Amino acid sequence: MSSVNLVAREVAVKIVFYGPGLSGKTTSLRKVYETVRPAHRGEMMSIATEGDRTLFFDFLPVKVERVNDCTVRLALYTVPGQVFYNATRKLVLQGADGVVFVADSQPEMMDANRESLANLEENLLEQGIRMERFPLVFQWNKRDLPKALPVTELRTALNPRGVPDFETEALSGRGVMDALKAITRLVIQDLRVKRIVPPPRPTTPVTPSIPSLGGAAKSASGGGLEAQLSQLAGRTPAVTAPGSGTAAAARPMGPVSRSNIPAIGAAPPPPQVQVAPAVAPPGLTGQRPLGPASALAPSDLFDHARAAEGAFSAGDYGTCIQACLDAARRGLAFAGEGPVGAQAHLLHVDGGDLLKLQTLAARSSGRVDDAAFALYVLMQIFTRLHAAGLPAPATE
Numbered sequence: 134m135s136s137v138n139l140v141a142r143e144v145a146v147k148i149v150f151y152g153p154g155l156s157g158k159t160t161s162l163r164k165v166y167e168t169v170r171p172a173h174r175g176e177m178m179s180i181a182t183e184g185d186r187t188l189f190f191d192f193l194p195v196k197v198e199r200v201n202d203c204t205v206r207l208a209l210y211t212v213p214g215q216v217f218y219n220a221t222r223k224l225v226l227q228g229a230d231g232v233v234f235v236a237d238s239q240p241e242m243m244d245a246n247r248e249s250l251a252n253l254e255e256n257l258l259e260q261g262i263r264m265e266r267f268p269l270v271f272q273w274n275k276r277d278l279p280k281a282l283p284v285t286e287l288r289t290a291l292n293p294r295g296v297p298d299f300e301t302e303a304l305s306g307r308g309v310m311d312a313l314k315a316i317t318r319l320v321i322q323d324l325r326v327k328r329i330v331p332p333p334r335p336t337t338p339v340t341p342s343i344p345s346l347g348g349a350a351k352s353a354s355g356g357g358l359e360a361q362l363s364q365l366a367g368r369t370p371a372v373t374a375p376g377s378g379t380a381a382a383a384r385p386m387g388p389v390s391r392s393n394i395p396a397i398g399a400a401p402p403p404p405q406v407q408v409a410p411a412v413a414p415p416g417l418t419g420q421r422p423l424g425p426a427s428a429l430a431p432s433d434l435f436d437h438a439r440a441a442e443g444a445f446s447a448g449d450y451g452t453c454i455q456a457c458l459d460a461a462r463r464g465l466a467f468a469g470e471g472p473v474g475a476q477a478h479l480l481h482v483d484g485g486d487l488l489k490l491q492t493l494a495a496r497s498s499g500r501v502d503d504a505a506f507a508l509y510v511l512m513q514i515f516t517r518l519h520a521a522g523l524p525a526p527a528t529e
Contacts, residue, residue, distance in 0.1 A: 143203060143204045143205075143206065144203050144204070144205050144206070144324065144330055145205075145206040145208065146205065146206070146207060146208070146230040146231070146317075146320050146321075146324070147208045147210065147228055147229050147230050148207060148208070148209050148210070148229065148230065148231045148232070148233065148313075148316055148317070148320065149209075149210045149211070149212060149225060149226055149229045149231075149232050150162060150210065150211040150212070150232075150233045150235055151211075151212055151222075151226075151232050151233070151234050151235070151249065151253050152214060152234055152235035152236060152237070152246070152249050152272075152274075153214045153236075153237060153242060153245035153246055153248070153249040154213070154214030154215050154245070155214060155237070156214060156235045156236060156237040156242070156245075156246075156249075156274055156275075157235050157237070157272070157275060157301070157303035157304075158211040158212070158214065158235045159179065160303035160304060161211075161233075161272065161274070161301070161303045161309045161312075162193055162209055162211055163177065164303055164304075164305075164306040164309045164310075165193065165195070165209065165309060165310065165313060166193055167306070168306060168309075168310055169195055173195065173196055174193065174194070174195050174196075175193065175194035175195070176193075177192070177193045178192040178193075178425060192208065192209070192210055192425060193208075193209045194206060194207070194208050194209075195207040195209060203330065205317075205321070207317060209313075210225050210229075211225075212225045212226065214249065219252065219256075220516070220519050220520060221429070221516065222252070222256060223256050223259065224428050224429055224519075225428060226253075226256050226257070226260070227260065227428070230268065230320045230323070230324070231267070231268035231269065231270075231316045231317075231319060231320040231323070232253065232267065232268070232269050232270075232316070233269075233270055233272060233312055233313070233316050234249075234250060234253065234269060234270070234271050234291075235272045235274050235301075235303075236250075236271060236272065236273055236274060236287060236291055237275055238273050238274060238275045238276055238278065238281035238282050238287065239275060239278060239280060239281065239282070240280060240282055243282070243290060246290070246291055247290065247291070250291055265294060268316060268319035268320045268322075268323050269296050269316075269319075270296060270297045270298065270299065270312050270315045270316045270319065271287075271291065271292050271296065271297070271298035271299070271312075272298070272299055272301040272303075272308065272309070272312050273287050273298060273299065273300050273301065274301045274302070274303055275302065275303075276300045276301065276302055276307075276308075277302045277304070277305070284298075284300060297312075297315045297316075297319070299311050299312040299315070424438070424439070424442035425508070425512060426438040426439075426441060426442055426508050426511050426512050426515070427439050427442060429512050429515040429516060429519070430460075430515050431464070431467075431515065431518055431519070431523070431524055433463075433524055434460050434463060434464055434515070437459060437460035437463065438460055438511065438515070440456050441453050441456035441457045441460060441507070441508065441511065442508070444456055444504075445504050445505075445508065448501075450499035450500060450501055450503060450504035451496075451499040453499065453504040453507060453508070454490070454493050454494050454499045454503060454504055454507040455494050457490065457494075457504075457507035457511045458491065458494040458507070460511055461487070461490060461510060461511055461514050464511075464514045464515065464518055465477055465480065465482070465514065467518060467523040467524045468480050468521075468523065473487070474487075480514065480517040480518065480521060480523075481517055482513060482514055482517055483510075483513065486506075486509075486510045486513065487510065489506070489510075490507055490510045493506070493507060
């Protein structure tokens with residue numbers, strides 16, 4: 134869920150792209166990545182199968198300048214579309230503040246659209262959330278196909294509540310940024326109703342009218358959030374606070390926590406603000422980060438996953454690999470006593486990947502691609518543990 138740092142005046146929100154397999158979720162996120170200027174985005178993390186389907190999820194941090202005198206960070210995710218990865222869907226959906234449902238406009242995909250939408254409602258209910266009270270927008274994707282269903286038919290079948298919807302072509306990017314702007318606006322409105330977003334300071338002036346999202350900037354009316362989100366895709370110079378100078382370039386982003394998402398285009402924080410260390414040691418308590426390994430980790434291994442992600446974010450790839458190996462061994466131990474190979478076999482973990490991880494850990498230094506592979510192996514183990522129901526919940 135969203136988090137607020139009142140001292141630094143920062144709000145972090147999580148938005149998930151949901152929908153059936155191959156509907157265009159990952160393509161939409163990639164188009165956002167391509168559209169947003171490099172200084173305003175982090176890295177896009179993606180793990181896919183050989184068929185180029187998202188196996189776990191994509192993660193793209195984007196920074197919006199100001200809402201009510203607060204900096205807003207958007208963490209954008211996609212979930213796997215395949216039904217048999219529902220456990221991962223649930224994990225990624227946890228703590229979401231809003232959802233963009235990407236529906237496939239092809240007639241033969243209507244059953245898959247309905248099934249995925251029902252699955253979204255079911256998974257939200259497991260979190261105690263009713264979908265009709267949750268920020269949601271629809272993307273009617275693949276509108277460029279000749280056989281695409283009429284929008285009225287899609288609305289009748291999938292959107293009887295009449296939430297905002299958009300005709301999109303993820304490959305070209307048409308409508309994708311409009312949908313992102315709409316869901317961000319709905320999330321901020323919801324946070325205001327819940328009194329999560331702090332009120333503006335009395336001396337803060339109202340932000341003037343804004344350009345629209347995507348492509349060349351155009352004039353339109355709206356609030357401060359839309360103005361800053363529009364600048365991410367526009368070609369006009371980024372707006373900075375008076376005297377702040379040129380906007381700082383973003384640091385490379387990996388699987389990171391919300392507190393590690395860099396400020397983009399905003400004025401430097403006050404000198405008294407303390408910046409948390411990038412590497413979170415085991416046992417450290419605090420806000421759960423948004424890193425993919427942490428999201429999949431059993432509670433017993435959460436701190437170890439967080440430490441590995443912190444090392445990756447800090448560029449200490451050797452430490453990241455070693456932390457992944459340590460967490461992997463601890464995770465495999467839940468399969469019972471015996472050699473590591475036997476434990477891996479019981480959990481259906483790829484033995485070749487595990488052997489490569491051990492080889493990488495034996496080296497004196499690591500590379501970024503080696504550390505990314507180590508995190509992938511760790512997430513593979515976490516997913517197998519979850520499917521096997523391990524570790525078993527403690528009984529009273």
